[in-house]
Amino acid sequence: MSTPAERYAASRARQRWESTPAGRFTGTLGFALDPFQLEAIEAVQGGAGVLVAAPTGAGKTVVGEFAVALALETGRKAFYTTPIKALSNQKYHDLVARHGADNVGLLTGDSSINGEAPVVVMTTEVLRNMMYASSPTLDGLGFVVMDEVHYLADRWRGAVWEEVIIHLPESVQVISLSATVSNAEEFGDWLRQVRGRGDAGSLRVIVSEHRPVPLWQHMMVGQRMYDLFVTDGTRAPSGADGTTRVNPELLQAISAAERSSRSEGGWRREDAGGPRGRRGDRRGGRGGRDDRRGARHHGRDQRPAERGRRDDGARAYSGGDAGFARGSLPGGVASRTQVIDRLDREALLPAITFIFSRAGCDAAVQQLLGRGTRLIPEEQGQTIRALVAERVAEVDPADLGVLGYHDFVEGLSRGYAAHHAGMLPLFREIVEELFTAGQVRSVFATETLALGINMPARTVVLEKLVKFNGEEHAPVTPAEYTQLTGRAGRRGIDVEGHAVVLWRRGVDPMDVAGLASTRTYPLRSSFRPSSNMAVNLVAQYGRERAHELLQSSFAQFQADRSVVGLTTQVRHNLEALEGYAASMVCDRGDFREYGRLRHELSELEKKAAGTRQAQRRSHIGEALETLEPGQVVQLDGGRHGTMAVVVKGARGRSAGPEPTVVTSHGRVQRLTVAGFRDVPEVIGSLKIPSHFTERSPKARKDLAAALRSTVREPIPGRRGRDEQASGIPAGVETQVEDLRARLAAHPCHSCPEREDHARWAARWWKLRKETDDLQRRVSHRTGTLAATFERICDLLSEAGYLSEDGQEVTPEGQRLRRIYTELDLVVAEALRRGTWRRLTPADLASVVSALVHEARKDDPGDPPTPSVEVAEALGEMQAIWTQVQQAKLAHNLTGDREMDPGITWMVHRWASGRGLEEVLRSGDLSAGDFVRRAKQVVDLLGQIAQAADEEVAATARRASSAMLRGVVAADRLD
Incomplete structure (x- = not known):
């Protein structure tokens, strides 16, 4: 027991703590803070900036909320920044609930509420623009919370974070909140360098890898769930110390599933005979688990008969196979309805299922509706129906059918919904609110849900471990896996969280274990200067000071650090090259010269082979372009047949020559250049x-039956292989023969140890090439950002946006300062040349859409334009775009993406007052995509209204008003 003196000292210490802002704040929370949270709060109270890196759900935002409370208590302002509008809206509501509507404001691209309040929630772009404009709103700013600061790695928008961090006044305390990254100390070192004194006291780096709610990793094989990890014969959660191996029972189950599927001759899905709706108390088995698991889960000993649903929603796992669908195949992949039913019976809902496909998310809801699944009581469903009806009251009833409202509300009333960017933003917000409130038990989502929105669940399910990253289908990275599964386990609600990966053919449990156990997620800068950034920096700081600021970016900080390692590697390589050179000395002559000739010959032959390959691909492409419907071609073989009939010709130049065919086995596929070893042969017609x-x-x-009966199946030949082995193209044949002759005549050619020397020569040339590449990288990284900035300034001086000496911003440059879109110079040039003066508001909105739209899929061709005026304006804009790209190329700068007029017709109709059904019918966008693009158009129109002369500015304002109606305006906060 403690002594009276010790108790008295503890009491005094507690009183002192409770009298501080930190003590008063923590006393209102109603729960105890973790050590990393207390450490960060005390650092903020002491005047330091902080970088807090902790897992999703660990409670990082408490630190940001303390900064807000401290600002209000000390009479300063606090800005709370987020990467996305949805998170800004969510945080706004949280802070209003805590501090009152008078004290909290919101500024996003389409919402402006109480912007002069002492606490303002905003997207990071808004703060960046505010700083460049020297807004008086910045007066009295004491704290900036940068939530999800790891977003600075985003290739498109990450640069904004660095701009803000660099340019904020030194007096502002920056509270950076990040997911766990492996180079937090490196990021912290940079923050110290740019945010003040550079010593440890100016910024504290606080890292916690502890999850408050343990996360257990599982795989589902068929309808059985297995623990992923075991340690010394016991179960182990993700990241637990001592986790050494994958559960052998899981490996055995997968082996059995593979054998079973092979014996059945294929892969069966288990939809037939599956559950319909709730299944009462039917319990499913759970491999590798015994009845004692329930007692461990709840922290007390329970008899099997007593185990069941508890008040907190947890349930023990029962053993055996009682809950399996009769006749189910162990090797099959459980259907979505079966997965949700299983989770429901095991008390593992609410759950988020990541599908990585918008269509897949919608299909999942349809599948549950089709099976009559209900996850909540009917009475609760009726309450949800009334709430949703109230939220959508301002949406035109005629539009609700187009939006899929009736299936949407039916799913919600049964406890499940989809969540993806293709949905109406208002619908997504409703799903988020209901899920957070515990009224929706299952959400099928794309990865966009993982970007900071506070929607934790008890369980996260991953259907696949491959997703489309914008360019290709690529494996999920460890960082992405951690971000997605980090949603599992609600602090203060769940004893533990669960991550479930569905096993299917090709999924290796070792790969899943690697994803679940990897703890290396380095944060890499995506910072690069732009034209808008350049004119704003010159205007604010002058060219020389701007140059120094860019040198202080995190991107340059990382580049300079990496140069140290690169130069060390170059030094080691040069030493190794000397050793290789000594080993290939030959008494017959200069073997280095002989090795050079052999190297040149090898490179020339590789080049010749590449030329042959390119010519072959070109000939195949030309042949594919000429294929007409009805022609039958011979394929290169494979399991889908060796011949096919063309049913649709090549899709157009933007997508490449890819005619659609039906094979002799009845399979539809597109013919691509990569699918042929040789030019496709037409063998008949149908x-x-x-x-x-x-x-x-x-x-x-x-059609396949008619093909098989009409056209004779050819016998595979060797023509393609024989032609591929043809000789070297004539253009380089002479050079090859000359090199071979020089090699034969060289004195070293007759050396008995020639091949031994040649091996050292080959190593020398390989290492020489690697060393040259390293030296180029060193040269490129040193001062790279500043060099790019200088080239941009030279271009802007040449174009008249900066003075001839590049030291001052011209009137046209002042216009460019207000344009923050990716195609900023195209917009500025269009304004300068009066390209948009003749346009109506609908016309202007239409052409502006070409500057913000990016098709998610290959565009089948140029769409029709809504008017002659729009067509002429788009033509002028295209000419401007081409001139801008040529100027950038001349200054050795990276070019811009192309304009995309794919939704000009849709936007024109909407801005002209047409209904949503008619608008969506004229294009291939979903309602959610259209609304998002429409808001981007509104945002750019607002920039144009501030930058243009009065005539175009007035048109832009009218266009913005015409766009902001109906579903486009429905989810704006009141």
Whole structure:
């Protein structure tokens, strides 16, 4: 027991703590803080900036909320910044609930509420623009919270974070909140360098890898769930010390599933005979787990008969196979309805299932509706229906059917919903609110949900471990896996969280274990200067000072650090090259010269092979472009047949020559250049029925039967292989023969140890090439950002946006300062040349859409334009874009993406007052995509209204008003 003196000292210490701002703040929370939270709060109270890196759900935002409370208590301002509007809206509501509407404001691209309040929530872009404009709103600013600061690695928008951090006054305390990254200390070192004194006292780096709610990793094979890890015969959560191996029972189950599927001759899905709706108390088995698991889960000993649903929603796991669908195949992949039913019976809901496909998310809801699944009581569903009806009251009833409202509300009333960027933003917000409130039990989502929105669940399910990253289908990275599964486990609600990966053919449990156990997520800068940034920096700081500021970016900080390692590697390589040179000395002559000749010959032959390959691909592409419907071609073989009939010609130049065919096995596929070893051969023809549609399985089956009966299947030959082995192209044949002759005549050619020397020579040339590459990288990284900035300034001086000496911003440059879009110079040039003066508001909105739109898929061709005026304006804008790219190329700068007029017709119709159904019918965007693009158009129109002369500015304001109606305005906060 403690002594009276010790108790008295503890009491006094507690009183002193409770009398501080930190003590008063923590006393209002109602729960005890973790050590990393207390450490960070005390550092902020002491006047330091902080970088807090901790797992999702660990409670990092408490530190940001303390900074807000401290600002209000000390009479200063606090800005709370987030990367996305949805998170800004969510944080705004949280802070209003705590501090009152009078004290909190919101500024995003489409919302402005109480912007002069002492606490303002905003997207990071708004703060960046505010700083460049020297807004008086910045007066009295004491704290900036940068939530999700690891977003600075985003390739498109990450640069904004660095701009803000660099340019904020030194007096402002920056509270950076990040997911766990492995180079937090490096990031912290940079923050100290740019945010003040550079010593440890100016900024504290606080890292916690502890999850308040343990995360257990599982895989589901068929309908059985297995723990992923074991340690010394016991279960182990993700990241637990001592986790050494994958559960052997899981490996055995997968082996059995693979054998079973092979014996069945294929892969079966288990939709047939699956559950419909709730299944009462039917319990499913859980491999590798015994009945004692329940007692461990709840922290007390329970008899099996007593185990079941607890008040907190937790349930023990039962052993055996009682809950399996009769006749199910262990090797099959459980259907979505079966997965959700299983989780429901095991008390593992609410759950988020990441599908990585918008269509897949919507299909999941349809599948549950089709099976009559209900996850919540009907009474609760009726309450949800009334709430949703109230939220959508301002949406035109005629638009609700187009938006899929009835299926949306039916799913919600049963406890499940989709969540993806293709949905109406208002619908997504409703899903988020209901899920957070515990009224929705299952959400099927794309990875966009993982970007900071506070929607934790008890369980996270990953259907696949491959997702489209914007360019290709690529494996999920360890950082992405951690971000996604980090949603599992609600602090203060769940005893533990669960991550479930569905096993399917090709999924290696060792790969899953690697994703779950990797703890290396380095934060890499994506910072690069732009034209808008350049004119703003010159205007604010002058060119020389701007140059220094860019040198202080995190990108340059990382580049300079990496140069140290690169130069060390170059030094080691040069030493190794000397050793290689000594080993290839030959008494017959200069073997280095002989090795050079052999190297040149090898490179020339590789080049010749590449030329042959390019010519072959070109010939194949030309042949594919000429294929017409009805022609039958011979394929290169494979399991889908060796011949096919063309049903649709090449899709157009933007997508490449990819005609659509039906194979002799009835499979629809596109023919690509990569699918052929040689030029495709037309071996016959077949009449395509006028009523044929490739979407009909029966039509495909009938066409394939006609193909097999009409055209003779060719016998595979060796023509392609023989032609591929043809000689070197004539253009380089002479050079090759000359090099071979010089090699034969060289004195070293007759050396008996020639090949031994040659091996050292080959190593020398390989290392020489690597060393040259390293030296180029060193040269490129040293001062790279500043050099790019100088080239941009030279271009802007040449174009008249900066003075001839590049030291001052011209009137046209002042216009450019207000344009923050990616194609900033195109917008500025269009304004300068009066390209948009003749346009109506609908016309202007239409052409502006070409500057913000980026098609998610290959564009089938140029869409029709809504008016002659729009067509002329787009033509002028295209000419401007081309001139800008040529100027950038001349200054050795990276070019811009192309304009995309794909939604000009849709935007024109919407701005002209047409209904949503008509607008969506004229394009291929979903309602959510259209609303997002429409808001981007509104945002750019607002910039144009501030930058243009009065005539175009007035048109831009009218265009913005015309766009902000109906569903586009429905989710704006009141």
